[in-house]
Amino acid sequence: MTDTSVAGYAAGDTRSKPNFKRLGSALLPWALPIVLLVVWEIAARTGLVTARLMPAPTTVAAAFWKSLLNGSLIVHTLASTQRALIGLAIGGGLGFIAGVVNGLWKPAETLLDSTLQMVRNIPHLALIPLVILWFGIDETAKIFLVSIGVFFPIYINTFYGVRTIDPQLVEMASVYGLDRKALITRIILPGALPSILVGLRYALGFMWLTLIVAETISATSGIGYMTMNAREFLQTDVVLLGIIVYALLGKLADVATRAIEKRVLVWHPAYQGGQEGGR
Amino acid sequence: MSAADFYVPESEAGLPISLSRVGKTFGKLSVLGNFNLDVPAGQFLAVVGRSGGGKSTLMRLIAGLDTPSSGRVAIGGRTVERLHPSVRLLFQEARLVPWQRVGENVGIARGADWQEKARRTLADVGLDDRENDWPSVLSGGQRQRVALARALVSEPQILLLDEPFGALDALTRIEMHRLLERIWTERGFTTVLITHDVAEAVALADRVVVLSGGAISLDIAVDLDRPRRELADPRAVDLQRQILEAV
Numbered sequence: 428m429t430d431t432s433v434a435g436y437a438a439g440d441t442r443s444k445p446n447f448k449r450l451g452s453a454l455l456p457w458a459l460p461i462v463l464l465v466v467w468e469i470a471a472r473t474g475l476v477t478a479r480l481m482p483a484p485t486t487v488a489a490a491f492w493k494s495l496l497n498g499s500l501i502v503h504t505l506a507s508t509q510r511a512l513i514g515l516a517i518g519g520g521l522g523f524i525a526g527v528v529n530g531l532w533k534p535a536e537t538l539l540d541s542t543l544q545m546v547r548n549i550p551h552l553a554l555i556p557l558v559i560l561w562f563g564i565d566e567t568a569k570i571f572l573v574s575i576g577v578f579f580p581i582y583i584n585t586f587y588g589v590r591t592i593d594p595q596l597v598e599m600a601s602v603y604g605l606d607r608k609a610l611i612t613r614i615i616l617p618g619a620l621p622s623i624l625v626g627l628r629y630a631l632g633f634m635w636l637t638l639i640v641a642e643t644i645s646a647t648s649g650i651g652y653m654t655m656n657a658r659e660f661l662q663t664d665v666v667l668l669g670i671i672v673y674a675l676l677g678k679l680a681d682v683a684t685r686a687i688e689k690r691v692l693v694w695h696p697a698y699q700g701g702q703e704g705g706r
Numbered sequence: 707m708s709a710a711d712f713y714v715p716e717s718e719a720g721l722p723i724s725l726s727r728v729g730k731t732f733g734k735l736s737v738l739g740n741f742n743l744d745v746p747a748g749q750f751l752a753v754v755g756r757s758g759g760g761k762s763t764l765m766r767l768i769a770g771l772d773t774p775s776s777g778r779v780a781i782g783g784r785t786v787e788r789l790h791p792s793v794r795l796l797f798q799e800a801r802l803v804p805w806q807r808v809g810e811n812v813g814i815a816r817g818a819d820w821q822e823k824a825r826r827t828l829a830d831v832g833l834d835d836r837e838n839d840w841p842s843v844l845s846g847g848q849r850q851r852v853a854l855a856r857a858l859v860s861e862p863q864i865l866l867l868d869e870p871f872g873a874l875d876a877l878t879r880i881e882m883h884r885l886l887e888r889i890w891t892e893r894g895f896t897t898v899l900i901t902h903d904v905a906e907a908v909a910l911a912d913r914v915v916v917l918s919g920g921a922i923s924l925d926i927a928v929d930l931d932r933p934r935r936e937l938a939d940p941r942a943v944d945l946q947r948q949i950l951e952a953v
Contacts, residue, residue, distance in 0.1 A: 599801040602769065602789060603856065604815045613814075617805040694805040696842045 482664040487671070490664040499653065504672060506648040510566065511634050511676075514573025519630055522578040523623070526585025530619075531611070543582065551575040552640050564645035569638065576637035577630035584626025588619025621695065624688050631680040635673060650676075720748040720896035721782040721792060721863040723768055728777035730763050737763045738920045741777070747863075750890060750897045752911035754904055754949060760920045761900045765868050768898065769795050781864065794857035796870040800849035802841040802856075809837030812855045820859075827855040831885060847878035851885070858889065865890075867899045871906065883909055887933055904949045908942050909934055916952040924952035 642651020
């Protein structure tokens, strides 16, 4: 086997390589964060930064351990995740449906698209005061905001994906007698999938962003509430912990999308790097 | 259900194609005018001409992808109004669906036993055991073989070929010619091959029609023995010369 796996897609193809090389490339992305943590710890310990404004990583770790033991971290993380996923399901589902319908059916596009493009340009976080007036500060308000936040990236990318299907493939499908349902499920949707997944990745970013803002403004649970509450009591370590949890949740969402991409886009040449040698 | 089973198509007959006083205009541009052509059942017809001479329009009219501005296109005596289920079209590009495996591409219309039929047809075009590959790993010639298998799997009575070998290298093209000639001889469907390659037309067809300016400028029979292996057959060379003069 030659060294063709540098592109990074060929994780399964590296069996015959020296182990230390694999280990090295696996650890390399973590080098910078680790160095930063060490520098930060030293700076906090030596009093270079005020511990009240920027507590040491070990203090944050202690806060993590404490909130894990008393269960509050899990409760808040679950509350946030639940809101995020419900909002994603509603907003993403509607965005997907609108994208497919507008992409396939010209009258729907004429009717809806210019309105949607107009609404899209309103920063959805600017709706917070209005949303609080409408829904108060209960769950509905936050789920509503998340739904709006994820709707547009999914809508736009689904619409684009459906619209940019190769017309030659569509013509081929009709010559070969595919009916409309088969055309949509076998040609159009799978062809739009790479674009839809790009939309999903953007949507996940918007999902956490919206949720953080919504939770810091009005909530009685969730990571955003936890950090705002900690700010009241000057628990900077808990604030930092909240930020780190958000970062981890964001990373987790990204890893999940990549896994989905790798699974559903196996046909794509970009994802086939490691397969050839294995067969 | 073993691989050794000889594949016998259910229907061997081709259908006749008839175009009478067909005109086709795009806006003010007239591509075909008062065009007449009869293709008997089972004939292998090659249509040669320069680009823009109306070849592809002719193909699309027969396939039912376009409707004539005037006149009548008939298949098996019936006027073509939409896509005919026994007509299959091989495009210039293979047009395989990248996210469907080779076997799924061949059985694109699904239907009863599509997997088994796809497997047998793939074996028939020389692609045994490739049904689980992705199209992206195939070469240009293999992709056209898959496209050919996809056209043949439904046992069409008319096969239309729109310069399907134009993008292939010379050796692969000759392989494809032999493959197509063999399958056509076995199955007997009516074939219309659009090409700008005069040698290809003479190597494959029973009859060559030269299309220029939307009208037939030469209609000539190619009465050479099959299978045609003699590339330098003097009769073939003479036919090629006549055709080239008419193009």
